[in-house]
Amino acid sequence: MYKxxxxxxxxxxxxxxxxxxGQTDLNSIEARLAALEKxxxxxETRxxxxxxxAASAEQKVQQLTQQQQQNPGHHPAGGQAHHSTGRKSRTARRL
Known part of the structure; x- marks a missing residue:
């Protein structure tokens, strides 16, 4: 047989x-682990x-709510929320 x-x-x-x-497998596992950690x-950063x-938006909502409660007739957009150009909207033109 064999000597x-x-x-x-x-x-x-x-x-x-x-x-x-085995070393290659270990290196591969370590590389995958590093990629997963990254x-x-x-x-976590995102x-x-x-x-x-979200916290900033919530704070702005609270500020706007407070302003509206203090000035119920005043809108923050300065009354230009429904600015009219005299033209029909695209939806209205289609109908």
Missing amino acids: KRKLAILIALLTGTAAAH RLQDA ASTAESR
Whole structure:
């Protein structure tokens, strides 16, 4: 069958290949983990930005609500909310 020396070489080659393959798998797993961590960090940043915008919008809504309660007849748009150009809207023209 195999001589002891050839068998030892064959075992060493197979073991080395498995170790190299294991190292490649480990590197691949580490790279995927790093990519996932980066995606998580990016998502957390986007979530934080969205929360800040939502808080700012909520504050503006509260300010506008307070202004309207103090001045019930006054609209913040200065009365130009329904500005008329004398032209029909696209929807009205189609009908």
